[in-house]
Amino acid sequence: MQSNFDWPVAEVLVGFSLLCFDFAHCLQNLNFKKGQRKLCKSGIGGWSSCSNFSASQRRRSASSRVTCCAPSSSSGKPHGGFVMEKEINGGSTVVDVDVNPHPHPEDQGVTPWCISVSSGYTLLRDPHFNKGLAFTEKERDAHYLRGLLPPTVISQETQVKKMIQHVRQYQVPLHKYMAMMDLQHNAHGMPILISQERNERLFYKLLVDYVEELLPVVYTPTVGEACQKYGSIFMQPQGLYISLKEKGRILEVLRNWPEKNIQVIVVTDGERILGLGDLGCQQGMGIPVGKLSLYSALGGVHPRACLPITIDVGTNNEKLLNDELYIGLKQKRATGQEYAELLHEFMTAVKQNYGEKILVQFEDFANHNAFDLLEKYRSTHLVFNDDIQGTASVVLAGLVAALKLVGGNLIDHRFLFLGAGEAGTGIAEIIALETSKRSNVPLEEVRKHIWLVDSKGLIESSRKESLQQFKRPWAHEHEPVKELVDAVNKIKPTVLIGTSGQGRTFTKEVIEAMASHNEKPIILSLSNPTSQSECTAEEAYTWSKGRAIYASGSPFSPVEYDGKVFVPGQSNNAYVFPGFGLGLIMSGTIRVHDDLLLAASEALASQVTQEDYDKGLIYPPFRNIRKISAHIAANVAAKAYELGLATHLPQPKDLVKFAESSMYTPDYRIYRSKVVFSGHASCFQRCVFLAMDSVVKKMSRIYAARGEYNTLT
Numbered sequence: 001m002q003s004n005f006d007w008p009v010a011e012v013l014v015g016f017s018l019l020c021f022d023f024a025h026c027l028q029n030l031n032f033k034k035g036q037r038k039l040c041k042s043g044i045g046g047w048s049s050c051s052n053f054s055a056s057q058r059r060r061s062a063s064s065r066v067t068c069c070a071p072s073s074s075s076g077k078p079h080g081g082f083v084m085e086k087e088i089n090g091g092s093t094v095v096d097v098d099v100n101p102h103p104h105p106e107d108q109g110v111t112p113w114c115i116s117v118s119s120g121y122t123l124l125r126d127p128h129f130n131k132g133l134a135f136t137e138k139e140r141d142a143h144y145l146r147g148l149l150p151p152t153v154i155s156q157e158t159q160v161k162k163m164i165q166h167v168r169q170y171q172v173p174l175h176k177y178m179a180m181m182d183l184q185h186n187a188h189g190m191p192i193l194i195s196q197e198r199n200e201r202l203f204y205k206l207l208v209d210y211v212e213e214l215l216p217v218v219y220t221p222t223v224g225e226a227c228q229k230y231g232s233i234f235m236q237p238q239g240l241y242i243s244l245k246e247k248g249r250i251l252e253v254l255r256n257w258p259e260k261n262i263q264v265i266v267v268t269d270g271e272r273i274l275g276l277g278d279l280g281c282q283q284g285m286g287i288p289v290g291k292l293s294l295y296s297a298l299g300g301v302h303p304r305a306c307l308p309i310t311i312d313v314g315t316n317n318e319k320l321l322n323d324e325l326y327i328g329l330k331q332k333r334a335t336g337q338e339y340a341e342l343l344h345e346f347m348t349a350v351k352q353n354y355g356e357k358i359l360v361q362f363e364d365f366a367n368h369n370a371f372d373l374l375e376k377y378r379s380t381h382l383v384f385n386d387d388i389q390g391t392a393s394v395v396l397a398g399l400v401a402a403l404k405l406v407g408g409n410l411i412d413h414r415f416l417f418l419g420a421g422e423a424g425t426g427i428a429e430i431i432a433l434e435t436s437k438r439s440n441v442p443l444e445e446v447r448k449h450i451w452l453v454d455s456k457g458l459i460e461s462s463r464k465e466s467l468q469q470f471k472r473p474w475a476h477e478h479e480p481v482k483e484l485v486d487a488v489n490k491i492k493p494t495v496l497i498g499t500s501g502q503g504r505t506f507t508k509e510v511i512e513a514m515a516s517h518n519e520k521p522i523i524l525s526l527s528n529p530t531s532q533s534e535c536t537a538e539e540a541y542t543w544s545k546g547r548a549i550y551a552s553g554s555p556f557s558p559v560e561y562d563g564k565v566f567v568p569g570q571s572n573n574a575y576v577f578p579g580f581g582l583g584l585i586m587s588g589t590i591r592v593h594d595d596l597l598l599a600a601s602e603a604l605a606s607q608v609t610q611e612d613y614d615k616g617l618i619y620p621p622f623r624n625i626r627k628i629s630a631h632i633a634a635n636v637a638a639k640a641y642e643l644g645l646a647t648h649l650p651q652p653k654d655l656v657k658f659a660e661s662s663m664y665t666p667d668y669r670i671y672r673s674k675v676v677f678s679g680h681a682s683c684f685q686r687c688v689f690l691a692m693d694s695v696v697k698k699m700s701r702i703y704a705a706r707g708e709y710n711t712l713t
């Protein structure tokens with residue numbers, strides 16, 4: 001706190017002592033176990049014992065009422081949080097405080113540890129707190145919901161079942177996507193049994209429970225189509241837009257976002273969305289929104305700690321520029337100094353507003369900016385580029401697992417890439433790093449086992465001068481080669497990886513050439529969405545006569561070849577980034593080091609079981625993703641502690657358990673029945689509460705004036 005600030009000293013002192021008293025009172029009801037705070041089931045202290053005023057008296061007297069929420073979820077499992085509710089003048093306020101061992105920072109620190117929403121009609125329209133028909137009879141009474149909902153009460157599990165039926169009724173994937181987004185963001189046309197309004201916890205519960213079925217809906221490949229049509233689907237903006245118009249005022253723009261305690265930002269400038277190119281401003285927003293949904297569903301990062309941002313520096317997409325309904329800046333993309341200055345202001349403002357430990361994930365930037373941004377900010381900020389680093393970590397895990405099927409060590413293999421951009425060179429570099437570590441062969445030597453082909457042919461020494469910086473390490477001595485198939489025949493790779501964003505480039509000839517040089521060729525067609533995949537699963541298995549070990553970026557169905565069923569794996573960065581982010585957050589890591597990516601790879605590869613190998617899989621099934629994420633988070637955090645990059649001390653003993661207990665779970669919380677102040681004791685408590693409330697309000701105003709917090713009432 002700044003010492004030169006004009007504090008309302010008397011009020012703060014009185015309020016603080018009352019708060020201390022009150023807090024001590026609350027603590028009596030908390031169980032302390034192994035250093036972790038857990039709430040007892042009885043709610044919070046004396047507040048839960050008395051009820052004499054009638055509702056009308058309460059409203060007339062403008063008294064405060066506190067309603068506590070049980071720490072347990074509706075399913076009976078602990079969720080690591082509780083909710084208190086206070087009501088003033090008949091409009092009620094929900095106060096949410098998570099007390100898990102790794103709390104969302106919103107719940108830590110100084111007095112404003114609460115956020116507020118109203119009850120009644122407004123509560124139904126608050127996606128964070130709405131439960132739709134799952135509000136119990138007691139909650140309906142306590143929160144003025146009577147009559148606002150049909151009489152039936154159903155469980156969250158029933159809502160989930162109903163909702164999945166609702167999604168399944170659509171044949172077109174984009175319609176399924178819209179049904180899911182309706183639940184998360186818009187809620188038009190929801191079946192009445194589920195929710196009449198947006199319901200964030202139901203959205204995440206559905207996604208967690210049916211992850212294998214719904215991942216292709218909310219992520220690749222459907223998200224690609226959604227991005228192309230994002231402008232026409234969504235009427236409501238879902239993230240923060242920062243354009244050239246806001247230059248000089250970015251800090252101010254960040255402060256307009258309603259959530260103050262952000263842990264992860266996913267930011268894009270929309271220039272290279274999936275393999276679809278420049279989709280401009282609004283169309284690009286689908287990706288950060290989708291990625292952050294996965295941070296919460298798969299990695300357990302609190303949804304309210306996630307912030308999607310699109311930076312609008314114009315677009316070079318002529319179609320958008322000529323579209324009168326395009327909502328972004330109608331100008332060609334800013335480049336050079338103008339671009340760099342805007343991005344620098346953004347990065348500075350982010351750190352100023354959210355501190356050192358905010359994770360900034362660069363997403364779908366074109367490669368001419370992506371590498372520079374990562375290089376420029378990796379030593380001053382906690383930055384991560386999923387396309388470069390996340391993909392690399394996932395692919396390395398798949399390759400390490402594949403060694404069990406094909407034999408040998410990494411150093412015994414030769415790798416050929418089609419596509420030498422962010423994904424291709426990022427993967428190449430991590431393979432080289434890991435191979436060098438495992439074999440003790442110098443990095444320079446190891447790199448010679450790795451070859452890349454870009455749109456101009458094989459990257460080799462005669463092209464060195466004209467190559468972009470990030471391609472140069474791969475320009476080995478070789479004669480020029482134009483065609484991929486010729487490169488395969490000359491280099492005889494054991495592993496072929498597609499990262500070109502160009503569909504159907506692994507032709508029959510290419511796959512047959514791979515099969516002619518290898519007993520079990522490893523073929524990864526990573527480009528997204530499905531239309532851009534270098535080859536389909538069916539093509540890979542058929543043309544290699546069932547010998548390929550195959551995985552793809554976008555999912556493919558199992559393939560039957562020669563009486564045998566082949567299940568293609570999905571080599572997608574969704575395996576790593578949610579757990580990786582959780583590991584950074586829970587350990588308070590301040591910089592991303594390459595060894596953390598290797599740690600994530602190692603953890604992912606270790607999750608592949610013999611049963612998976614028997615099916616030819618090199619990745620574990622996605623249905624276990626929360627468990628996988630916890631292992632990745634634990635391994636990443638362990639490495640961060642080892643490297644001295646973690647700041648949350650002391651290091652927890654069991655990091656896997658710690659990761660699991662740190663994860664956001666979307667089970668509903670129970671809003672405990674109302675409590676009314678009456679009699680001597682409750683009057684005193686009421687005074688305490690009002691004083692506390694007044695201090696919180698006052699302080700929130702102060703924070704707002706300083707631009708640090710606002711809207712607490």
Ligand SMILES: NC(=O)c1ccc[n+]([C@@H]2O[C@H](COP(=O)([O-])OP(=O)(O)OC[C@H]3O[C@@H](n4cnc5c(N)ncnc54)[C@H](O)[C@@H]3O)[C@@H](O)[C@H]2O)c1
Nearest residue numbers: 275367419420421422423454455500501527528553572573
């Ligand atoms: N599976 C995953 O998890 C994952 C992760 C990241 C990226 N990807 C996909 O990988 C693809 C590439 O992504 P990126 O970030 O590397 O893009 P990028 O633009 O940085 O790189 C594309 C590369 O492909 C090359 N290329 C283009 N056309 C080619 C052609 N006809 N023949 C040979 N090379 C060609 C370009 O020269 C460039 O080197 C995209 O489709 C993306 O969706 C998948």
